[in-house]
Structure formats: structure tokens, C-alpha cells
Amino acid sequence: xxxxxxxxxxxxxxxxxxxxxxxxxxxxxxxxxxxxxxxxxxxxxxxxxxxxxxxxxxxxxxxxxxxxxxxxxxxxxxxxxxxxxxxxxxxxxxxxxxxxxxxxxxxxxxxxxxxxxxxxxxxxxxxxxxxxxxxxxxxxxxxxxxxxxxxxxxxxxxxxxxxxxxxxxxxxxxxxxxxxxxxxxxxxxxxxxxxxxxxxxxxxxxxxxxxxxxxxxxxxxxxxxxxxxxxxxxxxxxxxxxxxxxxxxxxxxxxxxxxxxxxxxxxxxxxxxxxxxxxxxxxxxxxxxxxxxxxxxxxxxxxxxxxxxxxxxxxxxxxxxxxxxxxxxxxxxxxxxxxxxxxxxxxxxxxxxxxxxxxxxxxxxxxxxx
Amino acid sequence: xxxxxxxxxxxxxxxxxxxxxxxxxxxxxxxxxxxxxxxxxxxxxxxxxxxxxxxxxxxxxxxxxxxxxxxxxxxxxxxxxxxxxxxxxxxxxxxxxxxxxxxxxxxxxxxxxxxxxxxxxxxxxxxxxxxxxxxxxxxxxxxxxxxxxxxxxxxxxxxxxxxxxxxxxxxxxxxxxxxxxxxxxxxxxxxxxxxxxxxxxxxxxxxxxxxxxxxxxxxxxxxxxxxxxxxxxxxxxxxxxxxxxxxxxxxxxxxxxxxxxxxxxxxxxxxxxxxxxxxxxxxxxxxxxxxxxxxxxxxxxxxxxxxxxxxxxxxxxxxxxxxx
Numbered sequence: 062x063x064x065x066x067x068x069x070x071x072x073x074x075x076x077x078x079x080x081x082x083x084x085x086x087x088x089x090x091x092x093x094x095x096x097x098x099x100x101x102x103x104x105x106x107x108x109x110x111x112x113x114x115x116x117x118x119x120x121x122x123x124x125x126x127x128x129x130x131x132x133x134x135x136x137x138x139x140x141x142x143x144x145x146x147x148x149x150x151x152x153x154x155x156x157x158x159x160x161x162x163x164x165x166x167x168x169x170x171x172x173x174x175x176x177x178x179x180x181x182x183x184x185x186x187x188x189x190x191x192x193x194x195x196x197x198x199x200x201x202x203x204x205x206x207x208x209x210x211x212x213x214x215x216x217x218x219x220x221x222x223x224x225x226x227x228x229x230x231x232x233x234x235x236x237x238x239x240x241x242x243x244x245x246x247x248x249x250x251x252x253x254x255x256x257x258x259x260x261x262x263x264x265x266x267x268x269x270x271x272x273x274x275x276x277x278x279x280x281x282x283x284x285x286x287x288x289x290x291x292x293x294x295x296x297x298x299x300x301x302x303x304x305x306x307x308x309x310x311x312x313x314x315x316x317x318x319x320x321x322x323x324x325x326x327x328x329x330x331x332x333x334x335x336x337x338x339x340x341x342x343x344x345x346x347x348x349x350x351x352x353x354x355x356x357x358x359x360x361x362x363x364x365x366x367x368x369x370x371x372x373x374x375x376x377x378x379x380x381x382x383x384x385x386x387x388x389x390x391x392x393x394x395x396x397x398x399x400x401x402x403x404x405x406x407x408x409x410x411x412x413x414x415x416x417x418x419x420x421x422x423x424x425x426x427x428x429x430x431x
Numbered sequence: 432x433x434x435x436x437x438x439x440x441x442x443x444x445x446x447x448x449x450x451x452x453x454x455x456x457x458x459x460x461x462x463x464x465x466x467x468x469x470x471x472x473x474x475x476x477x478x479x480x481x482x483x484x485x486x487x488x489x490x491x492x493x494x495x496x497x498x499x500x501x502x503x504x505x506x507x508x509x510x511x512x513x514x515x516x517x518x519x520x521x522x523x524x525x526x527x528x529x530x531x532x533x534x535x536x537x538x539x540x541x542x543x544x545x546x547x548x549x550x551x552x553x554x555x556x557x558x559x560x561x562x563x564x565x566x567x568x569x570x571x572x573x574x575x576x577x578x579x580x581x582x583x584x585x586x587x588x589x590x591x592x593x594x595x596x597x598x599x600x601x602x603x604x605x606x607x608x609x610x611x612x613x614x615x616x617x618x619x620x621x622x623x624x625x626x627x628x629x630x631x632x633x634x635x636x637x638x639x640x641x642x643x644x645x646x647x648x649x650x651x652x653x654x655x656x657x658x659x660x661x662x663x664x665x666x667x668x669x670x671x672x673x674x675x676x677x678x679x680x681x682x683x684x685x686x687x688x689x690x691x692x693x694x695x696x697x698x699x700x701x702x703x704x705x706x707x708x709x710x711x712x713x714x715x716x717x718x719x720x721x722x723x724x725x726x727x728x729x730x731x732x733x734x735x736x737x738x739x740x741x742x743x744x745x746x747x748x749x750x751x752x753x754x755x
Contacts, residue, residue, distance in 0.1 A: 275651040276694065345636035346648075347655035356693025360654075363686050366469055367462070367607050371647045 073098040073186075074144040078125065078175060079151030080104060080118075083247055083258035084191060087294030088149060088301075093117040095302070101141065103131060103152075125152055126166060129177030142181045148188045149301070150175050157217040157261050157381035164222035172226045176233045188239040189301050194286065194314050194392045195385060196224040196243065205393040206243075206312050216384040238307040242300065244293055245314035245392065251289035251409050254417030259428060261382030262287065266419070267427045270334060272346040273375040278357040279386030281324030286315045286392055287411050289418075295406045296397065304400040312394035319408045321415075323351065323386055329412065333419035354387045435577045436623025437753070439498045440723040442615040442716055443489035445478040445596075454603055461604045471685025473708040475603050478596040478612040483517050484543045486614035487594035488550050494590070494616040495551070502551055506586045508558040509576055510544035511568035511593040513715040513743060518543065518562040547592065556590070565743025566681055567633065569593040569615065569715045570751060574631050576619045591617040595714040605712075606646060608683045613713035615720055625733070626722070629752040630668035634660050639746040649746060653687075656748050658694045661740055664750035668736075672697055675752070676735035679725060681742065682707045682717040703730070717741065722753075731755050 075092050079085040080102035092100045103123045121141065124132035131138060152175075154167035172190065179188055196210030198220050204210070209231075215221040230241055248263070249256040256263060268274040296313045321329075331348050334341045352360075361380060364372045401407065422428075449457070451464035454475060460467065478486065487510070495502060512518040520541040544558040561572045569591060576589035594614035597603065603610045634656060639645050665671060678701050680688055685707045692699060703725045710720060718739045725731050735755040742748050 272648045273651050275654045343638055345638040345652070347652050347659070350655040350658050350694050352694055356690060359686070359693065360690050363470070363690065366466055368466070369647065369650075372650060375647075375651075 073146045074101060075099070075147040075149060076101045076103060076141065076145045077149045077151065078103050079153060082151055082153075083290055084244070084293055084297060085149075085151035086257065087290065088151065088298055089118060091294065091298045098147070099144070101145070125171035125174045128174050129181070131174065131178055138178075142178065143183065145182045146184045146186045148175060148179050148182070148185070150188065150190045153191070153223070155219060155260060157219045158377060159218050161218040161221060164218040165225065168219075168222040168226045169229060172229050176229065176237065179237055186238060187301070187305050187307075188237055189297075190226075190230045190239055190241050191297070192223050192227055192230075192241055192243045193220065194243045194245050194312055195220045196227055197390055197392070198224065199388045201388050201390050203391050203393055206310050206396045213388075216388070217381050234308050240301070240305055240307060241310040242297055243310065243312050243314070244297075245286045245288045245312075247290050247293050248287045249289060249414070249418035249421060250291050251414035251417070252291060254414065254419070254421035256418065256421060256428065257290060261378065263422060263427060264378045265382050266330065266422060268375045268379060269330060269346075269349060270341070270423070272344060273372065274349045274379055275347075276350045276352045276357060276360060277323070277327070277379065277383045277386060278354050279323045279351050279383065280389060281322060281351055283323045283386055283389035284317065284320040284391055285323050285326050285386065285411075286320045288313060288315055288319075288408055289414055292406070292408045296401055296408070299404045299406050300397065300400055303404065309396065311397040311400065312392050313397060314392040314394050315408050315411055316394045316398075317391045319410045320391075321410070321412050325412070326415070327351075329415055330419060333416045334423070336416075337420045337423050354384070357383075357387075434622050434627060435580045435619060436625060436627035437573070437617050438620050438623045438625060439494055439618040440615065440719045440726075441490050441493040441497060442613060442720045442723060443486050443493065444476045444611070444613045444710065444713070444720075445481055445486070447477045447479050448474045449477055450474045451609070454609075459603045461602050462607065466607065467604065467609050467684075469686070470607055471704070471707050472609040472711060475609050475711040476611040476613055476713070477603070481596070481612075483512070483594040483596045483612075483614070484520070484546050486596065486612065487543065487547055487592050487616070490594070490614040490616040491547065491551055491590065491592060494618055498618055500588065500618065502553050503555045505553045505556040505588055505590045507576070507579060507589045508544055508548060508553060508556045509561050509572040509589065509591045510547065510558065511561040511572040511591065511715055512543070513562075513565050513568050513593070513595045514597070515562070516598060517595045518560050520546065543594070544592075553590070564635075564745050564747045566712075566715045566717070567741050567743030567745070567747035567749040569617075569719065570631070570633065570739075570741055570749035573617065573619065573628065573751065574633070577628050577631070580619060580621050587620065589619045591619060593715040593719075595716070606650060609711040611711035611713045613710070613716045613720065615716035617719060625755055626737075627754045629670075629736070629754055630664055631749070631751040632660055632664040632667055633747060633749045636746045642744045642746075652746065653742060654691060654694055657691055657740065657742065660748040660750050661695050661738065664738070664752060668752040670736060670752065674736055675701065675738045677725065677731055677737050678702045679718050679721045679737050679739045680704065680707070681740065682710055682712040682721070683742070715741075715743070726755075
């Protein structure tokens, strides 16, 4: 074997799922920038690679819902399995309002498929699986990196399917070199405020802006944990590349020191609306009332009985995210923080960048085409 | 705190009381009878031959009779109208017995309050109209009456009146509430024996003036602002919700009250809700119809603190604390 071929054979091949998502896209960029890896993105549709990393990434059309074949031709699958040294599994259905069976299909069965594929990779060295800190579900209090979620039930199908996905991952840890990373809610870039993937938080903010969010379940003093996308990517990359320990679980979250209270967050939101759209103040939109779950559910039931479609959509959108606020908790991230300390990667407090995200949402009309 | 209070309350409701099903059959509901029933309504009170002025006259006549007040002892009349039609003589009987249709320019200068003064011989009373606040109009009348009694020693007795009826053929449902016709009359004095006004507070949000096109935004604005207004009124009164013995509501849906009680943290038992199903939402007269009935039923005791809250288009949120 010539030196060039040997070098190519020694080169890492990183298979990334969910490479077009908020986190996956950032990780692909960082792997490419590292220069020592071949990056393969598994995608249901061949994305327009000109949008990012043109020429540096190999796109493979596949589908996790097809099982361990990944919907690849047998020869392509075998060739990929022989090459892959790393699997970075970011793919997920993060929609909170999906039926549980649909969430399971994407998040549980999709993970099972990629892990089955991993078992067929002879050069495999590392697998990263990404989950959410909200596998904690309805638990309250401190939720640690070694805790397993679900004992108190879940707020939505996304949380439940991710907790079930973790069960699959933990079982596979006995035979595969897997580390599990639980992320908090990603709300935007801390430097620019740009949002690359809208989620339930952004939808709730938009409803508040439109004056269609009369109440939110939760207590004013409850902490809301959110992280910026640039921290999520930097921390995920750093932990994977330089602190990978099979069998470990890490929290990528704001924690108690980086979070703020729900009451303060609502105040900051209203203040940001008024600062960046002075005309908004003229609309006299009230700060949503914080209420207990029973009251909120009575309101939701009333809207359903009244058949008011606009408010129904609004309450359901808020409901999916906001129910979690009624179960106050703090996420402990001591392991992740210790592992990240040498790199200097740290999560900024949410109030340092939150206003930039709000401003970006307003100025882009929540990403709507001009 | 003042010694100005509401010494007496009367009201007048039309006899006709069609049920939700009957109203639905007449096409008088926008939504379904079942939804309104689930929200706590049973029937509406509907004026057939009576005009709003007739109802006001009935209520004031009863008030004068019950309290033994001579008509000439009334110094000031504040006539509150929630509907814009209530501040005109539209649909009211003309002296000749016809019904005014507001076609002639001079019809726009015929005022219900002047007609009331004339009809009841309130010869010493100055009169004024209070309007453009929807269901909160009567609260503003009370506020102005109180201010007048405090500021003008020669004014001793103020009559506040509210009367509204929907024009014929109008749907009797507004934002999931069943609307009735009715009137109330209040007698306000210094050194009142009951219902002393401890504090009042009002918030207006004119941004929502176009009620028809902002229905969802108005529903969303209603609850958090209601909570703020109630809390601010309690603060002004120097009391807490725990000090309040009874909440005397406007008769919007029981469901919306249950939600609002959840927001402010008040127990359901403090709400006098008996009239919501029986009477419906008489636009501006609700709180005082309820105050009178709760008094007659003997459930309010001397010295009880009462919280009255209402909401009107415009938008207006109004609240007062009374000491019974």
C-alpha cells in the first residue's frame, strides 16, 4: 500500500446524521475545518451543498426509518460501513406536538437503526448521540447528568421519545463506544442573535409578540434553561474531539448560573419588543399572566370548546413548550463543565445575548420571507 | 377612602326569558347553545316592547319608591350607556308613540337622560351622559358621582343609571357570552349607610378600539390585564384578596370567571355567580343587579368587603372595592 493510500485509509471518516439541523450543520463545519477527516452526511434529500461546506462534504442519500440498511444500496452501505470511524447522530424530530408513535419512529427507531449500522462498522471508534436535558420530563428539582428521566412522566411526545431513545443508547453502550450529550433548548447565536432552527420557544415568542398569549403556566421564580447555538456547537465539538469518554453522559445547558427566571425572561421579552419595535408599545399588549397548570388547562379546554381556531393553534403552540415551565428544575452540568474547562468553552448567561435573539426574530419577522 | 357610597340599588329586567335552545332556533346565537351552556349560561332576558329608556324609568321609579326619595331631591343624574344606541333615543318610543329611527337631524339631539328627568320629575337634577366604555360605563358613572359628591358640597344625592337593550334582530352572543337587556339605578350619597366606595381603578387600552377585527387579541388581553387591574385596585384600597368577602361579578361566562379566579388566586366560593345562568350578561348593569340580589339573599353582611370587576369594549377594565 502506498503512503498516500495508507494516509487515506488512516483518515477518519465521520458519518453525520441530521447534518442540516441547527447543531448538525455547525458540527459538520467544524469537522471540515479540522481538515483531518472525511465527512459524510446522511440525508433523506441531497441538500444543496452549496449552502454550506461545498465540496468538503460527501452527501449520501439515506433514511434512518429504513432500519440498519439506512435505505442505502447494499454495496454502498457496506462500503460506508468499512470506512466509518465516527458516527455523530444528531438527527431527530424535535416537534413537540407530534403523535408519540411518530416521534418514536424518528427518535427511537432512527437511533436503533444507526446503532445497528454502527455494529457493522469494523473501524468504529466513537459514536456521539444527542438528546435533550428535557428527558427529565415532569421531574422537579435538580436533574443530574447521571439521572435517568421519565419517572415523573413527560410533558410532550418529544421528551418521551428522547428518553426512550436514551434507553436504546444506554443498552448499546455495553458493546459500542458511545457518549451521550443532552442539550438544552437552543435559541440562537449569542453573537448575532441569528436563529437557524425555529423551535417551540420561538413560536411562543411570536405569539406573545402578536398578542395571542394571555397566560403561561409556571412560577415567576422558576429557572428557564436555554443555550446559544454557538456554545452548543463549540461544546459538543470540544467534548467529542478532546474529551470523549465512552459510556458518559454530559449536559450542555445553562445550569443555575446561566439561566434566568421565567418572570425576568417575560420582562426582558416585553422590554426587547418595545425597544426594537417602538410601535409595539402602542398595541398595549399585556405581559402574559403566569398561572398554575389547572388554570392554564381550563383556558385551553375553554378555547377548544369554543372552537376558536386561531386561539386553539396559539394555545397548543404555547402549551407544547410552556407546560415544562410548570415543573421547575435545574440541570446539573458539572461533568461537562469540568471537561470543557481547559478549552475555555463556557456557556454565556442567557441575559447576555437574549435581546439579540429577540431583535433578530423581530427584524426577520421570525424568519418569514421578505 | 371616602364616606361616599351606594345607598340603594334597584334594577329592572324584561319578562321574556328565552332559553339557549329557543335563542338558537331563532338564529340569535353566533355559536352553539351547547357551548354557551358549558360556559354557564341558561337563558337571556329580552326586551320586546320596552325601550332602554323605559327600562331606565322603571329602575329609577323603583329606586325612588323604595328609598322614599323625593324626585326633587336628586341633584345630579349620570346616565350610562354601553351601546352607542343607548345614548340616543334610537328604538325608543317618541312622545307620539312612534319609534324614533334617527332619520331626522333633530332626532340626534333627543337624549335619554333628559327624557328620564322629564318623565320622573327630577326637576332639580343636572344631568350628564357617560358612554363609550362598553360594559364599564356604569363604573365610570359611579366614579364621577363619587368625585362630584366629594368636590361639590351642594350636591347631596346623585343618581346613576345604566340601561341597554340590543336592537331587534341582533345576535345575543358576544365573545362566547350571552347578552341580555336590562337596567339598573344607584343612589349615591355622602355618609352612605352601606356600600362605601373604598377604591376604584380603571385601565383603558384604546389600541383595541376596533373590537370586531381584534376578537382574539381582545380575549388574550382580557385575562392578564384583568388581573393587573384587580391587583392595583386592592393595592389602592389597602387590602388583600384575603380581606375580600365577596366578588360581585359582571355576568360574562362562568368559565371565564373560573379562569380569572385562577389567575388572581381567589377561591370559587367567593364569587357570587348565581345570576350568570339566570340573568345573562346585561352589558353594564350586571354587577349592581348581583349586588342587589346578594344583599336581598342575605349573604352579604354589614361591613363585608366586596370586589366588583367589569370589562367593557373600548377596551376598559374597571374595578372597585366597596364596604357593605
